Amino acid sequence: MTERNTTLVIGIIGPPCSGKSTVARVVESRGGVWIDADAIAKEQLSDAEVIADLVESFGIAILASDGSVSRAQIADLVFGDDDESHRRLKKLESIIHPRTHRIIQSRLDTATARGALYIILDVPLLLESGWESQCDQIWCMQIEPARHRQLLAARGWSETELARREQRQLPWAEKRRRSTWVIQNDGSVDDLREKVVRMLNQSRPAPTTHRS
Ligand SMILES: CC(C)(COP(=O)(O)OP(=O)(O)OC[C@H]1O[C@@H](n2cnc3c(N)ncnc32)[C@H](O)[C@@H]1O)[C@@H](O)C(=O)NCCC(=O)NCCS
Numbered sequence: 697m698t699e700r701n702t703t704l705v706i707g708i709i710g711p712p713c714s715g716k717s718t719v720a721r722v723v724e725s726r727g728g729v730w731i732d733a734d735a736i737a738k739e740q741l742s743d744a745e746v747i748a749d750l751v752e753s754f755g756i757a758i759l760a761s762d763g764s765v766s767r768a769q770i771a772d773l774v775f776g777d778d779d780e781s782h783r784r785l786k787k788l789e790s791i792i793h794p795r796t797h798r799i800i801q802s803r804l805d806t807a808t809a810r811g812a813l814y815i816i817l818d819v820p821l822l823l824e825s826g827w828e829s830q831c832d833q834i835w836c837m838q839i840e841p842a843r844h845r846q847l848l849a850a851r852g853w854s855e856t857e858l859a860r861r862e863q864r865q866l867p868w869a870e871k872r873r874r875s876t877w878v879i880q881n882d883g884s885v886d887d888l889r890e891k892v893v894r895m896l897n898q899s900r901p902a903p904t905t906h907r908s
Pocket residue numbers: 711712733734737738766767768770771774785788789792793796819820821861862864865
């Protein structure tokens with residue numbers, strides 16, 4: 697008889713600097729596997745084939761003086777609110793997403809086959825890209841705006857930087873509605889860790905949205 701697969705797949709979403717990685721590290725420390733889509737997408741920007749495709753699509757100006765891809769230059773090209781920027785974002789996604797999708801799927805399959813207790817799927821465009829169907833639960837980070845501004849500023853991000861990216865994503869009200877849990881990250885990092893440990897201890901797929 698085949699053993700029942702007990703891996704719990706948790707999709708985590710939330711704005712940049714809202715605590716997703718902090719949550720993912722807690723899950724890792726409890727025997728989970730963290731799949732970090734931003735990191736995977738970043739790795740693709742060093743691939744020679746990807747670089748050639750990007751230069752062909754966006755021009756040589758996207759390369760820094762050392763020949764590496766300038767993420768800031770690409771961000772400026774794709775996150776404007778005009779149609780041309782939107783078209784460029786779609787082009788960028790058509791180059792990066794098939795590769796990231798394959799890698800994420802393969803890591804999901806491997807971790808599940810190895811019987812990982814948890815997989816935490818940290819994909820900023822999780823709902824937009826259709827990963828929802830492979831998750832048992834979706835956790836959505838929420839953070840009080842003033843605290844969020846401080847954390848973003850520490851990373852050198854302005855609210856404008858955040859807004860220009862979020863205009864290309866589903867609205868947060870919709871993301872929260874489709875989540876199993878909303879994690880309010882308004883206390884200390886230790887409070888957040890404790891919250892996550894509690895959630896893991898009682899984790900079962902749940903059909904409705906709750907506030908933790
Ligand atoms: C445009 C790029 C070069 C900017 O790099 P940068 O280091 O400034 O940002 P980083 O990759 O760390 O992303 C930070 C945040 O931006 C937002 N963001 C990134 N890509 C997208 C996108 N395609 N649509 C909307 N928001 C996005 C997300 O909230 C993400 O968490 C980079 O984001 C990228 O290559 N994006 C395309 C790949 C992608 O869609 N990645 C997201 C998940 S796979």
